Amino acid sequence: MSGISLFNNLVRNSSKINFGSRVNQIVNFVAKNDTRRYLSSKVVKDSKIRNIGISAHIDSGKTTLTERLLFYSGRINQMHEVKGKDQVGATMDSMELERQRGITIQSAATYIDWKDHNINIIDTPGHVDFTIEVERALRVLDGAVLVLCAVGGVQSQTMTVNRQMKRYNVPFIAFINKLDRMGANHNRVAAQLKQKLGQNCALVQFPMGLESKFKGIVDVIEEKAIYFDGDCGEILREEPVPNEYKDELKKKKQELIESLSNVDEELGEMFLDEKVPTNEQIQNAIRRNVINRTFTPIFVGSALKNKGVQKLLDGVIQYLPNPSEITNYALDESSENPVKIPINPDRSGENKFLGLAFKLEAGRYGQLTYLRVYQGRIKKDDFAYNVRTGKKHKISRLVRMHSNFMEDITEAYAGDIIALFGIDCSTGDTFVTDKEFKLSMESMYVPDPVVSLSIKPADSNMNDNFSKGINRFMKEDPTFKVNYDSDSKELIAYGMGELHLDIYATRLEREYNCKCILGKPKVAFRETLLEPFEFDYLHKKQSGGQGQYGRVIGTLEPLPAEKYQSIEFVDQTTGTNVPDQFIPGIKRGFQNSLEKGILSGNKVTGLLFRLTDGANHCTDSTDLAFQLAAEGAMKQAFTEGKWQIIEPIMFVEVTAPEEFQSAVVGNLNKRNGIIVNSETNMGWFNLQCEVALNDMFGYSSEIRSLTQGKGEFAMEFLKYLPAREDVVNKLIDAYTTDKTPTKKKKKN
Structure with missing residues (x-):
């Protein structure tokens, strides 16, 4: 029996065994004996690797789809449902809360083998409250599958995911799921992709029947009808396209060629010359333009009804890029003005190692750090250096994740997604094995929290557990913050929504035995200037010995509405009235004054501090004097300016x-x-x-x-x-x- 089979049998009989005591035994058995185990080696070519994410609006079927990908690739031998009705739940929803609520809270990594290709997969949440999980996944992935509900179509979080993919330049293919549902309409969803997301896209498949009559798909390029037989849709049967779908096939193929011709030079010339491209030419054109993000092929199916998933896997291999086809850049920190330099993704292991920590988890064995290897090779027992802190760490254990289970490996190469133990770092840190190799990767975008509420342990005896849990969650999730408010004398938790904060309160109770009391949610109101304010402030103090002298002159201006979340500082001084060494102090004084506004005590944003002139004293001017001068200018603005x-x-x-x-x-x-x-x-x-x-x-x-x-x-x-x-x-x-x-x- 394989390790995976043993694991599934143990899960099905979990009520009869002490599951926690068997985890290490299962993992070790899998690592040593599973013949389907993914092997990370330089013999695996770049072209045989795909790093993809499954992203979509909430309840579009991402986790159900991932469960089918694992099943058809042989990674698991039995499928389970998201809601966990069989007391097991989907493989990628490893957290008990996820199985109870039927939603994905944390992104989870796994890997599969499909047709001699290694595919690393990250299943991401769909709820906007956990958007940071999507951000950090897309930051390190080479491609993605955008899942759309055949009924809901392009929804709010679909638009957010689309923006995130655009931010990190991630190529993607689309999969219209749930064609078996009442009200399913693939043509409407395809039209929404064009209208709402501005995608140049076309169907490469279309369904034979909809809702309860959905029986298979038609491959537009190969012109074949595909049926999914067997108890789990594991048997693919190809037949000629039925006569009733031939007209639609002809129409869809023409639309596909026209959409490609608009962006592909080779097919564009053939289209103008009225030449008919071969299937291979169409497929090559799709691949070129998917990688360039100028075309999106649309696949169709129903993950729950086991239809279309295998052909989607074929599409992942055929159209999404391998690590060598994506150009990634690092910042050279060795020079005064860091410049972007391209990274070499070659898997020979001869280049210097470079990796990015994109996700942290704290477990019973310490901090688990998820790492994307961008260049070179890393081995067990190597020493790695954190570029940001300069700290040296020994790599005592390398693992590859399968949901919340891990398999030990001895080495990893460029393009691999792995996890490390015993590394103290933060999300977004860059690691190298050569201390002199001072390159750093750009980190991911972290949105600001929008909701806050007071939080405290119900029992004061639980303060230690409360602190441990809060510190762990803040380290894992950059969008979750807890600060002490000196005015209200309360701890204030900040997050992306009510659900976000409620989940962490529940986890504190379950994982740290610390029940929490949550206050009423508070909105992140902000204050900003209504109209420009000119300031001229002199800070002068003489109390024996060296005094303090600093004068700042300039304008405080409101930023436009689209920049309400930003603050800007501009130095427009000329001459020597304000020496350059005092500019950082002035900027610091400006930023220190933004913590509390004059109207409601909320933070101040949407401001431009334009410094135009000032004055200094040859002996009394210091960095602190100019910092206090800037703070005085802000107090003057708070008192005399108009705010909203x-x-x-x-x-x-x-x-x-x-x-x-x-x-x-x-x-x-x-x-x-x-x-x-x-x-x-x-x-x-x-x-x-x-x-x-x-x-x-x-x-x-x-x-x-x-x-x-x-x-x-x-x-x-x-x-x-x-x-x-x-x-x-x-x-x-x-x-x-x-x-x-x-x-x-x-x-x-």
């Missing part, structure tokens, strides 16, 4: 049966929502609107009540805009009340 409060606006998408449309619209209007788009399809409506986050608390339970549990919604941060007058007045009143000292009663 801005609030986060969310993009909200609601899907529900048409019979509840008027009730949903009325409720959103009551929440001061602005509807930007509405469409209906097969008895369901899809509503897109913009609503202030402050008006969205409690909406999850309200939408269920309004739609008899049939409606669902998704929400993501969109922008900051000025808050309504009634909201501003409440915030100012609350802040004024908190600042007013209460008079103590005199004791008799």
Whole structure:
């Protein structure tokens, strides 16, 4: 029996065994005996490796699809469902919370062999609250599969994932899933890809029948009908295309060639000359343009009904790039002005090692660091250096992850995704094995938290466990932060949404036996300037000995609305009135003053500090003096300038049966929502609107009540805009009340 088979048998009989005590035994057995074990070696060519992510809007079927990829590749021998009805759950949802809630919370890595190719896969969450998991996965991947629901189509998180792929220049193919569902329409989804995401795309497959009549797919390029027989759809049967689909096949192939001709020079010339390209020419053109991100082929199927998954795997190999076809860059830190230099992805192992830590997890054996190897080779017992800190670490254990299980390996080469034990680092750190090799990889984008609430342990005796858990979660997740508020004397947790913070509170209770009390969620309001303010501030102090002298002159300006989350500092001084060595102190004084605004005590953003002139003293001017001068100028601006409060606006998408449309619209209007788009399809409506986050608390339970549990919604941060007058007045009143000292009663 293989290690994987043993593992599955143990899971199925988990009620009869002490599962925790057998983990190491299972993992070691798998590593030593499983004949399907992935082998990382330089004999594996670049062209035989794919690093892909599975990304989509929530509930589009990503984890179900990944479960099928594992099954058909022989990585597991039995499929399980996401909800865990059989008490097992999907392989990639290893956390108990994920199985209970039926959602993916953490990205999980695995690997499979398919037709002599090694494919590393990262299954990512779909909920916007866990968007950092998608960010760091896409940062290190060479390609991706964008999964779309055949009913929901392009939804809010689909747009977010599309932007993330664009940010990291990740090529992708699309897979329209759930064609067996009522209301499925592949043509509508393909049209949305073009209209909403601006993709140049075309179907390379189309379904034979929809909903309950979905029986197979037609390959547009090969012109074959493909059926998926067997209990699990494991037997592929190819037949000539039935007559009823031949007209549609001809139309879809013409659309495919035309879409490719618009972006591919070779096919464009053939199209103009009215030549018919061969199947091989079409496939080569698709691959070229997928890698260039100028074309997206669309595959179709139903993961739950075991249709179309194997052909999607063929598409991953055929169209997505291998590591050598993607140009990655590193910053040369050895020079004063770091410059970008290309990385050599050759797997010979002769180049110097370079790797990026993109994800951290804390487990029973210490910190587990996920690493993408970009260049060279790393071996067990090597010494690696953290470029940021300069610390030296011995690589005592190298593993390759399969969900939450690991298999020991002895070495890894460029293009591999591995994990290390015993490395103390942060997300985004670069590692090298040559201390003099001072290259660093660009880190991933980390969005700012939008929701905060107070948090404290229910039992003060649990303070140690509480601190351990909070410190671990903050290290693992850059979007989760906990700070002490000196005014309210409370710990404030910051996150991407109510669900995000609720998940961490639940994990504290389960993993650290520390039940937490959460306060009312608070919105990340901000303050910004309404109109430019000119400042001229002199900080002068003489108290015996050396004094302090610094003068700053300039303008404080509001940034445009699209930059409300930013702050900028511009030095426009000329001459020697403000020596260059004091500029950092002025900038520091400006930044220190942004922690609390004058109106509501919230952070100040959306400002440009333009320094134009100043004055210094030959002996009394210091870095501290100019820092205090900048802080004084900001206090002057707070007192005399005109300020406003801005609030986060969310993009909200609601899907529900048409019979509840008027009730949903009325409720959103009551929440001061602005509807930007509405469409209906097969008895369901899809509503897109913009609503202030402050008006969205409690909406999850309200939408269920309004739609008899049939409606669902998704929400993501969109922008900051000025808050309504009634909201501003409440915030100012609350802040004024908190600042007013209460008079103590005199004791008799």
